[in-house]
Amino acid sequence: MRGEFQIIADFFAPLAAGAPGAEGLRNDAAVFDAAPGHSVVVTVDAMVEGVHFLSDDPPGSVGRKLLRVNLSDLAAMGARPVGYLLAAAFSKRIDDPWIQAFVDGLAADQRDFGVHLFGGDTVSTPGPLTLSLTAFGDVPVGRALPRAGAKAGDLVYVSGTIGDGALGLKALRGDLENQSEADTAYLAGRYRLPTPRVALGQALSAQGLATAALDVSDGLVADLGHICETSGLAAEVEAAKVPLSTAAERVLGRDPGLRAAVLTGGDDYELLFTVSPDRAAEVADLAARLGLPLARIGTMQPGAGVRVVDDSGRPLDLPRAGWSHF
């Protein structure tokens, strides 16, 4: 087995090549400069094998998902991603080919999202593979997207489509029947490789459009619940307006009982945000400019809690409020 220094030099140093402040990972700490007049935004997420990802997930997608989950947190703040630190506790089964595939996945995402590895720590563990990734970026001072600023009457929007991640996990576990291979591949791909809405977050910040925003990681209902709590409001969501992918629509067509999984399942990494109703046209313009659907799914109201209603206005009975790994 290579030592820690050799693993860093052989596999991870190339990921730091584009970041002068990372000094080729030879230092224990890295230096970077936020753009002038910008605050720094930091976030961390951890993943444990067997809890947050499957042991037979492709190593490349494991690293990319962890990076993307963090970039999604930056997006929810309106931040521009700059770089990341990686702490990896490698179990005995992790060999050179695994690490190489893991690193190749990160390298691909570094190119796509314009970020670099700035540093990290690699240790060994007698337990399952455990990874934690800290991402950092910057945002103009005072322009970080708020979580607590929604007002009664604000419109609730969500980007992309909801439920693919939760259904993708079910598909990977073989819990979905009569699935086409193409739909399974699509949903599994959405679970393994979510798309952080980085450009959307930055645009919402630049235009000052969102009164509250976060990314949907715990589930649409639970995350909207967070906005309600911090803003001291209720929210009503029209179930029929929650945007679904074609693959997810086909799953719900066969098994309408899975709607709850879609609404509460989590792992979407879409942005959920509230907007004053007089600025709805700007949201439509932004969607067109980014080529990203932004669906109006409900409204903020006085009160507390999240209510999801069907076409006739009757509240849906949702068995659980959100996704918790703990």
Next chain:
Amino acid sequence: MRGEFQIIADFFAPLAAGAPGAEGLRNDAAVFDAAPGHSVVVTVDAMVEGVHFLSDDPPGSVGRKLLRVNLSDLAAMGARPVGYLLAAAFSKRIDDPWIQAFVDGLAADQRDFGVHLFGGDTVSTPGPLTLSLTAFGDVPVGRALPRAGAKAGDLVYVSGTIGDGALGLKALRGDLENQSEADTAYLAGRYRLPTPRVALGQALSAQGLATAALDVSDGLVADLGHICETSGLAAEVEAAKVPLSTAAERVLGRDPGLRAAVLTGGDDYELLFTVSPDRAAEVADLAARLGLPLARIGTMQPGAGVRVVDDSGRPLDLPRAGWSHF
């Protein structure tokens, strides 16, 4: 068992109370501002139960050590610590009293070092308790302490005393014979609660004194080897000048064979730095001002590698170059 949100609200949110940008840990990401004209410095370290700390270590010291190890990395860059993120994978045995003691330890160090918790992630693991901590701080642009700038003829200095951490671990494992209780407690304390040399790092940066610097985590010889490699030089260290605590002196008096463990054992978290010989008086002044011994232990020379010599100039035979957990 409490859920993740409840654990954060009950135990960790109080640690974020002094950091407005942490927003009470209700956001997935946190915001902070480096001082004007300052770069941001980031570092991460991970610890696994049974690998980096002992299962029966007091929970308070586990958290504090992880924080201090990271603050030591910031000190080695000359940075002012600002805050940290914590990713914790809790095993089943971790209960409320454990978390409370862990948090109490962090709270004590937050007061001592002027830092705050800005965010984190808590997950569950079927394996051993695994923690990773990302610390961040700032340093005036261009003033981060270099690792690669040593010149031939530069003097090699180290702060505090060397070897206490390695001997402390041996003492805790019962590997030291005829120890007094007081010496065991002192050495164990140095192992469990190293003192990051934050003020020293900032002073070296402010005065532009160090041509290269790092903190001694892998062992004095291995870490000086890092300076040699990156500076393209050799180093000669006089073993008799390596500063020892009274407790360590007594251990070596009984068992001189432990000198190698002192020189290569690691876990010291003292600063090791090189200084141009014409500035030696400034180092002495700085030591007096900080009330921290700064010992001149050797010189940088043309060539490669680290040589440790005894009183008569004969090289010591050191069995291993450094400490590796991997």
